[in-house]
């Protein structure tokens with residue numbers, strides 16, 4: 001076992017909580033936040049966000065995928081999300097469970113603004129995503145949302161530090177900002193217990209360590225919302241627990257609204273809240 005898999009080092013916690021300017025909060029009743037698609041004077045849609053609003057709110061979201069044609073040649077659809085209303089607040093880690101095909105990944109994809117719902121509304125930090133053009137959706141994805149998938153998908157040629165700096169570069173960092181990104185990358189690697197692995201490439205890391213780099217990379221652009229799909233699918237029990245504990249810890253210290261899809265119900269007690277899906281509906 002790799003020491004950094006089992007014993008993440010968590011320093012600079014207070015610094016980060018202050019940087020974000022808030023303590024973790026409990027869930028509030030839905031419906032009292034300022035939610036708006038701002039219409040500026042020039043007619044373009046601005047991406048104004050409101051830090052007091054939930055990091056994510058979906059209202060009556062339905063999603064249908066095309067599913068071939070029926071016997072008469074008419075197009076068929078499969079309903080993956082069926083009137084899903086969900087609110088995620090910062091500082092709260094929510095487990096998303098449910099049987100295979102129940103719609104968990106679809107909900108993550110809608111929350112990440114990767115797919116537009118067929119109907120219903122999605123708000124990220126109070127900003128309605130429904131009518132935004134692709135360039136603004138891309139900005140929301142980069143600036144407000146961090147994503148962690150089952151497989152870390154790290155680039156083989158890059159060191160851990162470079163993986164993180166690349167995320168800042170893709171988000172538009174240049175010159176002095178890239179210098180700051182290197183410092184932030186090292187801070188984040190320390191936060192996920194990988195301080196000694198900044199110069200290592202993926203093949204020099206264990207599965208658990210790669211997932212830690214992946215998580216640190218998702219935090220590079222200081223997101224409010226962290227969407228995590230089966231982060232422990234490729235890991236043994238011990239490393240799985242360690243990664244879930246890390247996610248819970250980061251959620252609280254960074255004030256993230258995190259939504260974590262998991263099949264491992266034994267780790268649900270590590271989360272603050274659990275929601276379950278069946279046939280595209282939240283139970």
Ligand SMILES: Nc1ncnc2c1ncn2[C@@H]1O[C@H](COP(=O)(O)OP(=O)(O)OP(=O)(O)O)[C@@H](O)[C@H]1O
Pocket residue numbers: 065066067078079080098099100101102103104105106107
């Ligand atoms: N691209 C697609 N095209 C057509 N149908 C899809 C597509 N993606 C998902 N579906 C269908 O939508 C439903 C929800 O799928 P989804 O992947 O969201 O479920 P899931 O709960 O994440 O499943 P799993 O736990 O197996 O990953 C399923 O019936 C699935 O077959």
